[in-house]
Amino acid sequence: SLQAGCPVFSDRHLCTLLSLYVLCALCSLLTAAHGLTDEQKEFQKVAFDFAANEMAPHMAEWDQKEIFPVETMRKAAQLGFGGIYVQPDVGGSGLSRLDTSVIFEALSTGCVSTTAYISIHNMCAWMIDTFGNNEQREKFCPDLCSMEKFASYCLTEPGSGSDAASLLTSAQRKGDHYILNGSKAFISGGGDTDVYVVMCRTGSKGPKGISCVVVEKGTPGLSFGKKEQKVGWNSQPTRAVIFEDCAVPVTNRLGEEGQGFSIAMKGLNGGRINIASCSLGAAHACVQLARDHLLVRKQFGETLSNNQFLQFKLAEMATKLVASRLLVREAATALQENRSDAVSLCSMAKLFATDECFNICNQALQMHGGYGYLKDYAVQQFVRDIRVHQILEGTNEVMRMIISRNLLTES
Missing domain, CATH: 1.20.140.10 (Butyryl-CoA Dehydrogenase, subunit A, domain 3)
Structure with a gap:
């Protein structure tokens, strides 16, 4: 009856039916579960439910009052979302990158800003898990995966954004410590987080002179700038991270010198x-x-x-x-x-x-x-x-x- 010229349906009726068809099709497309395994669909459902029940009702308040929702994120960690692709022997979930993408998409329907911070935290935990030695993994990863502690990624500087290889934060070795001097800009979680994965210059100019060290909150010489006022991403604080003769143990270096970039x-x-x-x-x-x-x-x-x-x-x-x-x-x-x-x-x-x-x-x-x-x-x-x-x-x-x-x- 939808064929052209059928007297039963006018163009207006046809338009209305097509509208309903498109909207019904959208309902199917928006499940976002096509092509996923049964296990991935379960991960997705858990994340969607958490987003709907624990994040979406508070999204506007977190934004307007600039609240860093620590307890909500720790609830997410109880579901395995604090170290999604970190290995299980140090508290991670041991899931794949595809699993991770599915989870972050679902969580972001409840609050993008909070989920984006969780994604950065996961990246830091993975870097320690992947490039750290067993002692470093056992020291940092369990608390990060449970979100008992939170992490920040420190690469960008006031004078080096896209040109990351030109970073200037220096790390001079003195005995069994590196002495860090310099600053990092636009650091998500800065000042409120506990672990800072920092790219610093231990060698000559260029990418081969950069190393990666983990700096813990409370280290003498570590301080923070003012909390930035942003257009969005207001449920996570953003500050400059400042190093002034900040002494970091050499044992906190991830990998070898020069591998940081x-x-x-x-x-x-x-x-x-x-x-x-x-x-x-x-x-x-x-x-x-x-x-x-x-x-x-x-x-x-x-x-x-x-x-x-x-x-x-x-x-x-x-x-x-x-x-x-x-x-x-x-x-x-x-x-x-x-x-x-x-x-x-x-x-x-x-x-x-x-x-x-x-x-x-x-x-x-x-x-x-x-x-x-x-x-x-x-x-x-x-x-x-x-x-x-x-x-x-x-x-x-x-x-x-x-x-x-x-x-x-x-x-």
């Missing part, structure tokens, strides 16, 4: 998938919010869901979300398998997903009209929280450089 970049490959996954969660939530708004908001005597322009926009949003998700999950699999294309795919996933997911959230705000600009509506917070994802973990301009460089040097 390599360690930092390997951490960032996973970090890029993590942050892209957080963008997926925001986009996922915003497509749902937009869909629900279109179904109830009336203009010109009918719901917005009957407007073909908005139907098409919603369809495009859902398509871009699914495409982004597939790319992120492929990159996660490549990194887990240590494939030769992993670095490029991680960069592609971060570039594509953070750009497209921001556009999805921004379009969802537009669909809400004036309501979308009110802080009573969650959509505006998702827009603010994921805007920074196009900047951190390597700007999207740097992602383009990495991708093009790999293409141009292929034999």
Whole structure:
């Protein structure tokens, strides 16, 4: 009966039916469980439930009052989310990069800012687990996996952002200690966290002169700048981390001298998938919010869901979300398998997903009209929280450089 020319259905009726079909299809797409194993679906369900029950009800308050939700994160750690891809012998969950992506996407539907910090914390715990010796792993990882202690990643400096290899924080060895001098900028958790994974210069200029050390809160000579006022990511504090003749035991160095830059970049490959996954969660939530708004908001005597322009926009949003998700999950699999294309795919996933997911959230705000600009509506917070994802973990301009460089040097 939907064939052209059928007298039973007018164009208007057909448009309405197609609208309902698209919205029903979206309900299926938004489960985000396609292609996952039964075990991964269970991880996902646990994370979705935690996001809905423990995070979403508090998301606006955490943002407006700039609360670092320590106890909520410790509850997440009880579910295994404090060291998702850390080895089990030191308290980690021992899951794959794909498992991790699925979990971070689901958690971000409840609060992007908090989930993004959890992702950074997980990256730090993984770096200690992977590049630390047994003594270091046993000292730091159990408390990080339980989130009894929290971690921060310290690479960026006031004068070296994208050009990370030019960092100036120095670490001069004196006996069995390094004496650190310098500062780090834009450090998530700075001042409120307990463990700082710091890239510092122990040798000559360039990446080969950089080493990685773990600095514990309370170390003499370690201090912090003022709490930064940010557009989003307000449930996690951001401060400068300052070293003034800060004495750190040589036993806190991860790997050998000169390996720090390599360690930092390997951490960032996973970090890029993590942050892209957080963008997926925001986009996922915003497509749902937009869909629900279109179904109830009336203009010109009918719901917005009957407007073909908005139907098409919603369809495009859902398509871009699914495409982004597939790319992120492929990159996660490549990194887990240590494939030769992993670095490029991680960069592609971060570039594509953070750009497209921001556009999805921004379009969802537009669909809400004036309501979308009110802080009573969650959509505006998702827009603010994921805007920074196009900047951190390597700007999207740097992602383009990495991708093009790999293409141009292929034999």
